[in-house]
Amino acid sequence: MNDMIPHAFHYRKKSTGWQVILSYKADGKWKQKSKQGFSQKSLAKAAGEKLLKKIAENYVPTPADPLMQNITLKQFWAIYQIDKKKQLSDGSIDVYENAISAFSDLCNIPLPDLTRAYIQTCVNESKLSASTVELYMSKFKVMIRHAITFYELLRKSPMDGIIYPEINEEEIQTISTKEFNCLYAYLHENQYMLSVMAAVGYYAGLRYGEIAGLTWASIDLDKKELKVIRQFKRFRTAEKTYEYKLGKLKTSNSKRTIPMPITLQRILTEYKEAKFPVAPDGRIFYWRIVKLSATF
Template identity: 25%
Template sequence: MSRRGENIYKRKDQRWEGRYIKSRRENGKIQYGYVYGYTYKDTKEKLLLKKYEYGNIQKSSANHYYSGNVATWSQFCLEKWKPSIKVSTYNTYQYKLAKYVFPHLGNQLLEEVKSTHIKGLVEYWENLKLSSRTIHLLFQLVRRLFKYAIEKEMISHNPCLDVSLPKQEVKKITPLSLLEQRRLEAVAKREKNGETIILALHMGLRIGEISALKWENIDFDKKILHVKETYQRLNNSEVNTTLALGSAKTHSSNRVIPLTDQMLVLLRNLKKSNRSSFVFQVKGKPMEPRLVTYYFHKIRAKAGLNHIHFHQLRHTFATRLLESKVTISSISELLGHRSTQMTLDVYAGTVLDEKYSSLKVMEQAI
């Protein structure tokens, strides 16, 4: 059975067959080429390369640009980039393109895409009520596709150059107050898997980093914890997801965090009853983020905190550090941010409050 729009079929001999346009005869009749594989995925990859090759032939023989559409070019780009990007990034790109780009622009010939088409795409995203941040991220992906086409001389112009995007909204970080944090920790200490909450509050770990945490990443003698991996649920399609253990979110996310005496005691107590490779596990496998979130919501409800989410714990950690006069560069390293500027952008309001307090102290001293 063919998958819609791909010209890939399952043969009676159980192989997959992919069909592509190879050339046109003088009378205009199409001559097809074929590729074969024992899996759908293998056949699709072969077919993408043949479609790209055909595009190049058309370009050189007929003196014009890539003849395929946006969807075909995008899929080719993903296969080219696949060896150099994370599996999670590859899956995210696939999902975003299929859900937010192809329905509006996928069938448009690559060379015929104008800035008006890209502006229309942005309007389409706005009509979907996507956040400004999501729109900027989607546009970055689309711009990368067209930039690559320019580099490979597949198109004559870049339609993404003259496009205005909605202004990004800066979300105000709302950390827990000290009183709220103490209430939450008090409940977490006596509830099942409450340790995940305490680690987030005292070490600023992301939920995926907590799920992926292994005992081998903890050096009890040197009193340090290595953040190396993340465990996350990846979108394969609009309805299907898979769990994947992969490297940390970014290069800077791969970091070392010192362990306080309180965290050492907590982790040693956990290790006494845990023979798995993972600090938080279910039947020897990492406890997935959904389950961590489930326990979090049970605990925060018992603490009477009905309007908080797990990621606020990380912001609370950073805020407590700022209140303790820890430098921005140290906070940036502990959080695994790409730069101190990113930390300043995220915590601008809190930093401003601290500066104001410092000036008041100075004036009182004078």
């Protein structure tokens, strides 16, 4: 977003140290912000970049802004993020950014120059799976609709009428009882905690994040019930890294109470009696997580 804001830096050496003055254009007017008292010019430059970054975080150009006339889909993504800040989950942001990365040529073309024919060619020539192509294109379609509805950047969406490859819907193969028993026996012998997690998934039907987010407070061994109320998930940090912690479920309908078969009750009872370490946040399946860098 920084490169979309008309701006200029000026530096002055004063008796109290170096001063940086940031001039930038917003709402059709030139404005200024400054900081001073730096012992070196390099420190003043770094402070100026921080000022610009802070302004850019909430900067949304007006439809009449000349910069908007030839904005690309990649550039518009920064604006869309600000407009939809409260609606976009970290997982959704990852999908959008993966889509932009996968179709970088398409996303670097000015919106007025995007044509249905070019988009169709990108779809036809993509090496991605049919379902992934359709998913990514659906994100572009939403962004372009936003550009039309809220900013009047286009009269008609070039996404209309795009034909997608046929998705081959293969029948899902579930694990058999014999296969699970073999898996459980191996894990129980070699990775005890993983064997318990596998049992929760098999007998209660929980997703991985829901299993990893279980606490003893959400498990009633006497009533033989599991309460799914949170999940262990990935969050973005301000430093462009990822961290894992407990968070909300994907939807409110995901909250549920699941009856526990007696086999799972026995497995969880034995696990509790084994007194495995509990995470600081109460999770019963605890292991160290290394922060990952965001790649976009």
